[in-house]
Amino acid sequence: xxxxxxxxxxxxxxxxxxxxxxxxxxxxxxxxxxxxxxxxxxxxxxxxxxxxxxxxxxxxxxxxxxxxxxxx
Amino acid sequence: xxxxxxxxxxxxxxxxxxxxxxxxxxxxxxxxxxxxxxxxxxxxxxxxxxxxxxxxxxxxxxxxxxxxxxxxxxxxxxxxxxxxxxxxxxxxxxxxxxxxxxxxxxxxxxxxxxxxxxxxxxxxxxxxxxxxxxxxxxxxxxxxxxxxxxxxxxxxxxxxxxxxxxxxxxxxxxxxxxxxxxxxxxxxxxxxxxxxxxxxxxxxxxxxxxxxxxxxxxxxxxxxxxxxxxxxxxxxxxxxxxxxxxxxxxxxxxxxxxxxxxxxxxxxxxxxxxxxxxxxxxxxxxxxxxxxxxxxxxxxxxxxxxxxxxxxxxxxxxxxxxxxxxxxxxxxxxxxxxxxxxxxxxxxxxxxxxxxxxxxxxxxxxxxxxxxxxxxxxxxxxxxxxxxxxxxxxxxxxxxxxxxxxxxxxxxxxxxxxxxxxxxxxxxxxxxxxxxxxxxxxxxxxxxxxxxxxxxxx
Ligand SMILES: Nc1ncnc2c1ncn2[C@@H]1O[C@H](COP(=O)(O)OP(=O)(O)O)[C@@H](O)[C@H]1O
Numbered sequence: 001x002x003x004x005x006x007x008x009x010x011x012x013x014x015x016x017x018x019x020x021x022x023x024x025x026x027x028x029x030x031x032x033x034x035x036x037x038x039x040x041x042x043x044x045x046x047x048x049x050x051x052x053x054x055x056x057x058x059x060x061x062x063x064x065x066x067x068x069x070x071x072x
Numbered sequence: 073x074x075x076x077x078x079x080x081x082x083x084x085x086x087x088x089x090x091x092x093x094x095x096x097x098x099x100x101x102x103x104x105x106x107x108x109x110x111x112x113x114x115x116x117x118x119x120x121x122x123x124x125x126x127x128x129x130x131x132x133x134x135x136x137x138x139x140x141x142x143x144x145x146x147x148x149x150x151x152x153x154x155x156x157x158x159x160x161x162x163x164x165x166x167x168x169x170x171x172x173x174x175x176x177x178x179x180x181x182x183x184x185x186x187x188x189x190x191x192x193x194x195x196x197x198x199x200x201x202x203x204x205x206x207x208x209x210x211x212x213x214x215x216x217x218x219x220x221x222x223x224x225x226x227x228x229x230x231x232x233x234x235x236x237x238x239x240x241x242x243x244x245x246x247x248x249x250x251x252x253x254x255x256x257x258x259x260x261x262x263x264x265x266x267x268x269x270x271x272x273x274x275x276x277x278x279x280x281x282x283x284x285x286x287x288x289x290x291x292x293x294x295x296x297x298x299x300x301x302x303x304x305x306x307x308x309x310x311x312x313x314x315x316x317x318x319x320x321x322x323x324x325x326x327x328x329x330x331x332x333x334x335x336x337x338x339x340x341x342x343x344x345x346x347x348x349x350x351x352x353x354x355x356x357x358x359x360x361x362x363x364x365x366x367x368x369x370x371x372x373x374x375x376x377x378x379x380x381x382x383x384x385x386x387x388x389x390x391x392x393x394x395x396x397x398x399x400x401x402x403x404x405x406x407x408x409x410x411x412x413x414x415x416x417x418x419x420x421x422x423x424x425x426x427x428x429x430x431x432x433x434x435x436x437x438x439x440x441x442x443x444x445x446x447x448x449x450x451x452x453x454x455x456x457x458x459x460x461x462x463x464x465x466x467x468x469x470x471x472x473x474x475x476x477x478x479x480x481x482x483x484x485x486x487x488x489x490x491x492x493x494x495x496x497x498x499x500x501x502x503x504x505x506x507x508x509x510x511x512x513x514x515x516x517x518x519x520x521x522x523x524x525x526x527x528x529x530x
Contacts, residue, residue, distance in 0.1 A: 019158075019178055020089065021086075024086065027092035027093070027096070027179060034099065054179070
């Protein structure tokens with residue numbers, strides 16, 4: 001079984017990897033936010049982390065050299 | 073039975089993803105199994121039996137689409153959700169076409185994932201409820217160890233109930249494996265002789281020269297080898313019931329003697345000068361058209377009319393497919409207990425297969441198939457694959473050979489004839505896999521090819 005499911009260029013691969021790592025950060029924030037009771041002081045911090053990670057995800061397509069960056 | 077949690081299999085090459093999904097799904101009360109790749113799936117999947125798999129599309133070695141295909145093939149009852157950090161519309165469409173439940177992009181939207189997991193849980197619970205309902209139905213539609221919810225079987229149970237107290241002789245007709253012996257036992261159990269003996273005798277399993285002494289007994293020295301006097305089965309069954317299976321196989325002289333027992337209650341041991349009197353209820357069964365045997369001069373007409381005063385005809389399983397789910401449920405329950413397995417029932421795919429199989433061996437064959445599938449299964453539910461791997465393998469020959477049969481040159485065992493529609497349907501069900509189709513149809517692969525040729529389907 002062989003199938004090229006990985007992104008083509010080294011840069012695309014890098015973007016893909018970044019997105020994976022950021023997804024883990026975003027995901028754990030989600031999970032922790034679900035676990036912490038309403039009004040817990042740490043919730044605000046977690047929300048900050050998650051917002052930052054999501055902002056980074058949103059920036060990925062705009063990295064110079066990324067396929068969709070040129071359309072933008 | 074403690075409620076088991078639904079099982080989620082997560083496959084991603086990024087350990088962080090596995091960890092976060094595991095954490096999330098566990099909180100949703102799923103049992104989570106994680107893998108960093110799809111390489112070992114082929115062997116692992118049958119034992120893992122996940123209800124749902126969440127698979128990363130972009131993995132080195134085995135890609136997510138291949139994993140999706142593999143799961144669809146091996147365990148069609150497992151739902152698959154793909155996820156990707158690299159989504160395009162085309163890849164999403166492709167995934168859904170291949171049977172994925174959904175296609176999620178990373179970072180995962182956990183709200184959406186929760187909805188999907190709810191769907192999985194709902195489907196599984198509904199399935200369970202149906203299975204429980206099936207086995208409850210099975211016990212509701214049970215009659216003396218026989219299960220049948222179809223109107224024909226319900227009517228037949230009713231007939232047996234009404235006849236049992238009265239009938240002195242009965243003829244039970246029907247294909248092999250339709251439950252003729254069970255009906256005979258029911259007649260006995262519900263009749264006035266229930267505390268007396270029930271003796272079963274298969275006329276197809278005895279060598280021609282031994283019939284007489286088996287049934288009627290012999291005196292000492294009646295023939296070479298008769299060192300001791302022996303009572304025949306009619307004497308053994310005195311006061312009770314004798315069941316003569318495959319009565320069409322009886323040789324003519326024995327037919328005459330049988331008529332005497334039925335008419336006058338008189339048996340004469342081989343070699344004895346005088347007869348003795350017995351009081352036996354005679355129930356005969358045949359899978360042949362006994363009247364044709366009469367017309368052909370092979371079966372005594374007077375005996376035939378004597379036997380068929382009461383005739384009970386068992387429909388083939390093919391004529392009562394409504395019975396298949398409750399029979400299946402009952403057999404799964406029986407064998408799960410016997411093999412000590414926590415099997416709750418069959419998957420929808422497996423049920424479809426069972427429903428559409430031709431069953432030339434009727435209920436006996438269905439029972440054998442379920443027995444074997446239960447033996448092999450490693451999950452909580454018999455899957456399509458479990459059933460497919462044993463279907464057809466347990467089919468008995470269409471007719472029992474006369475013992476001892478002499479092989480005639482060029483004589484091949486008769487193969488069930490299937491019409492074009494059946495063959496097409498079965499092929500479609502197994503996705504064109506001809507070996508599987510042949511097994512399902514109970515014919516050899518070569519026979520299937522011949523048939524396809526004759527239908528112009530090849
Ligand atoms: N209606 C039924 N419900 C449950 N089991 C059945 C039913 N009919 C047949 N069987 C099972 O199928 C097998 C064959 O039945 P049997 O009475 O020996 O068939 P026959 O005498 O017609 O060949 C037996 O194991 C029997 O328990």
